[in-house]
Every structure is written in structure tokens, then in C-alpha cells.
Amino acid sequence: MLDINQLMVFIRVVDEGSFTSAGKSLGMPKSRVSRMVSDLEASLGSRLLQRTTRQLSLTEVGNEYYNRCRHLIHEILEAHQVISDREHAPHGVLRMMVPMVAGSGSMGHFIAKFQALYPEVRVEVVHTDREVNMIQEGFDIGFFLGDLPDSSLIARVLMETDSLLCASPDYLKEHGRPQTPQDLVSLNCVKLGEGIQPEVYDLINTETGETMEVKVEPTIVTNMMAGMVNSIINNAGIGRVPYLLAGESILNGDLVPLFSNWVNRPEPISLAYPSRQYLPKKVRMFIDFMVDEVDELNRLLDELPTPEEQLSAFSKFVKASQGI
Template sequence: MGEMTTGGMKMESMNAIPVFVAVVEEGSFAAAARRLGVTKSAVSKRISLLEAHLGVQLLHRSTRKLSLSEAGEQYFAHAIQSLAAAQDAADAVAQLQGAPQGRLRINTPMSFGRLHIAPLIPDFLAAYPGVGVDMVMDDRVVDMVEGGFDLAIRVRTLEDSALIARKLAPCHNLLCAAPSYLKKHGTPKHPHDLQKHNCLQYAYANKIHTWRFEETNNGDVINLDVTGSYQVNNSEALREALVAGVGIARLPTFIAGADITAGRLVPLLPDYKLPSQIIYAVFPERRHLPAKVRVFIDYLVEKIGGDQPYWETYFNLY
């Protein structure tokens, strides 16, 4: 790239900073390459050029892992600050541009993303042709900063104070089963009746084998230990088993709503509430919120937002 310099540092070294940071955060050249969308050899070459330019070894390489040298630790601390400053500068410039643009990296839970975010993407891309979307669906909660995400959808209580949240909709949960299961095994009238039933489990739930119920009229709380023949880490897979008549389970209304409306699932114990959460759009705190993030959040609020989301329109909760 020639001998162009900025503050005494060649442009090759400047371009190497995000590569170096990715290698350190991911722990390997291969993982950094996947994150950056380049080849492993390109990452290795860039780091070697950076070390040659600086005249010092930044990384200790072994067959098992990479580790930072003392010089590498110093360089990494400044590299992180450099990246943050560069991102802030890019966000500030983006605010001056007329139309949102750039790559928008989104993290969303698997089922909610597939059912309610993915269908919105085509119209969003048509409305904002300067924006590209990279969406990763995963039911595990990931670190947004380490994953390089601009925005995440979270269906739970927020725990990370470094994130800014905007409420999209409530996430209500229902106890339900298929008519075929109820015809064969009977309909529970009280939470304690569930101990006689096949209670299916969502593996990522808190206290998956203890179900909490709150009586609607007086607020009394019942914590009940239940068992069942099936446990799975995906809510749509759990829904498949329910519709097939395998047992009883807790499902969020954003998954069960269409089946309840169609009569494929029946809500149970109407006098008792299950714990609910809130669906948030969250993003890392920044001095300048990129336009691509702002317009996407506004788009989600328009399409999903409200105290009664569209997937609950055709039935009463309690």
C-alpha cells in the first residue's frame, strides 16, 4: 500500500489493528478469520507483517493456543482504544449521511428470529438498500461486543448494564397441550394435577423442572416440581412435540399463538399465570447511535411493538 503514514505509523499497521484484536478476542487465527470473513492465512500474514513492522513479537504461538507477549498486552490495550475511537468516528460521520448504510450485524434467539424477525428482513432491505444485514440466530446469550453485534433481541431480564434497551413487546407464556393429549390423559384443573402428566421441558429455561404459577385472583404462588419424557433446547422443537400430543409444556405466545388460534393447542389452567418476560432490542452504549441501528429498531417497534403484539390478537390470555 506504499509508504503513506499517519502519525509515524504505516497504513498497513493501522489496518492490522482490527485483525489483531479479533485474534486476541477469539483466541486463534482460524476463529478470527471466521469472524472477519477472510482466510486463516490472510490473518496470519497480517499479524506477521504487523510484528515485522513493529520489530517485536506480539503473540506467543503454540499448537494449542495463542498468548500475548508483554509487548502484545501493551499493544492490545491501545488497540482496543483505537478501535473504539474509530467506531465512534464512523458513527459520527454516518449520522451526517442522508441514508442509513453499512453492514448491520444482528443477534436474535433462534425461534423468535425465525418466526418474527426473519419475515421482516426483506421489506427492511428494500426500504434501506444501503444497509446489509448479517443475522445470527442462537438461543444462547452471547457477548455483543465480543461477537461484533450492533443489535440483539433479548427475551429475558436484562443483566448487562453496558447495554441500552428498547422494549418491543411483552413475552407472555402459556401452559398448553394438544386436544389429542387431553382427550387421552384428561385436562388438569389445578397445578398439582401436573404431577400426573408428561411435562415436557425447554432446556434453556431457568429451573427447568420447577414450574411457577401465580393464581390470578389472589396472587398466591405455587412452585411445582414436574417430570417428563422429553427435554429440548429449542422452543419450536418443543412445540412440534406438543402438537403431536406428546405432553404438556410451557410455551411463549409468540410460538403458541397461531396454534391456539387454529385449535391445534389448548391453553390450560386459565386461573393461573406463568412468569412473563419482555422482548427487548438491545445495543452497546455508544456516543453516536449508527443510523442503520436506529432505523432497524424503529422498524421493529412499528411492526412488533405494543402491549398486545400481533401474535396475541386472536385469543384471550386469561
């Protein structure tokens, strides 16, 4: 008969990479961990792990067994967590993936406010722009800008984000302010990303609905949003900066938006998670929290007629939330 505890220990050993690490995470002696895995192998009649003094590796059978069982074990643990959560406040570790651009902007205050509201939840945030397999890498929540890389994810669009073409006042004083999008090709460009390929601005005219694509050769390329913004502020050239991230720099005069009637095509910001089944309370509460926060922010911005007033209101909104 299958002993579910033996199976759970085996899964943990593989996830942790050693009997010692698995024992520490489970709070049991290494000898007991090893014995439980040996008992599981005996009941199956197959060796699951190759053991040497230096390393631990899965056999072919062990690899197949692990891949077939690990999702089931995780679902069992999630089901147990859901039932437990019904009687308790959200708790545990909430692990989320956030794009670099959001991590450099206003995301931090939302996370800080959520953790202050639910102090028993510890939040682990991983900022990355690489393609992430949320299930395999153990993420509870992922924020995505643009299209989702994995259609199997459950997603909720929170809002659309605009970005502004900006430059510093001193750079424009020296090189002249562009009058049309085509004028951008004669200016230095700071690009966010990797590779020296042209920066492509996909623009929409807010008055006529006309669209235009402009390709500009970058003079500086960086994969850090903060580095890009700092370069633009320090007179390196033009660049595309997310609207809410540019706000404070525009208000204090460090950045100047280049056009009043041309904007970059908006992209959706989605909150995604692997499954609707057995959703832990910490995840459900964070989703509800983010939806409420974004709705409140949108309500504030919709009531204000000018971009300057919207930027000022957003700045106050962030500062108020940080004071909680």
C-alpha cells in the same frame, strides 16, 4: 509518530488470524500488510507478533497493546461511520443476537420487513441461548428475554411476553384435562432447555393475583423451541409455549391452552446495544423501527377483548408484513 493506518492493520491481522486474511479483508497485498506491521513494531521498539510458517500469535507486549488499542480503533471507525451515515442511507452489515425462542417465533418477519425498507443493510442473525459478550463478539444489537447478563449494556424494553401451558387435543382426551395447576404433576411434560432437572412453572392467577410455583418432572427435554412445540402437538405431553408462538396452533386446533385464569409470569423482551456513543445509523434505524412495530402491534392487541381475537389479529399482522 504513530501511524494510525499501521495500527488499524495490526488490529485487523489479529482479528483475522493471519496476514493473508487481513490482506483480503483490507483489499491489499499480504506483503504490504506484513510490512506495515513490521514498521509499527519498529516504531514501538517491541515485537508484537510471533511469526512461524504455520501460525501467528501475540507476544505478551502485543497482547497488551492489542487489548488497549482495539476499542479505540473501533470507536474511531464508528465515529467515521456516524459522520458518513449523516449523508447516506443506512448501510453495511447489522449483526444481531437473538434468543432461540424468538428465532423460532415471530422475529423473522420483523427482520425481513426492516431489510426490505433498507435494502443497503445486510442483516446477520445469530440464534443462541448461550451467554454472549456483545462487544468482544462484534454484535451491534442483542435481544434478551428476562434480565440482562451484562449491566453495562444499554437496553430498551420492547414488551413483555406471556407464555401458555398447552397440550394437544388428543393428549387431553386420553389423559384428561387438568383442572388446577397441581394436576400438572401427573402429566407428561416437554421442557425447553438442557438437563433433566424439573420444569418450574411460575404461575399467576389473572383474576385474584395469587401466585403459585409448580414443579413437574420432564419426560422430554429439548433445546429447540420448534422441536418442543412439535412434540406437544404430537401428543407428547404438556409444555410452556410463548403466547405469540402458540397462536397459530391454537387457532387451527393443534394446541389447547390448559387454563383460562392461570398464566406464567411475564418476562421483559429487551433490545440491547453496547454503547450510546457513535451509534451507527443502521443501529439507530433498527431500534426506531422495532419500537414503532411493537407499539403498532400492542395497539392492535389492546383494542381486542378476547385472546382468540388477539391471536387472529397477530397472525394477520405477520402475514401482512411478510407481503411487503
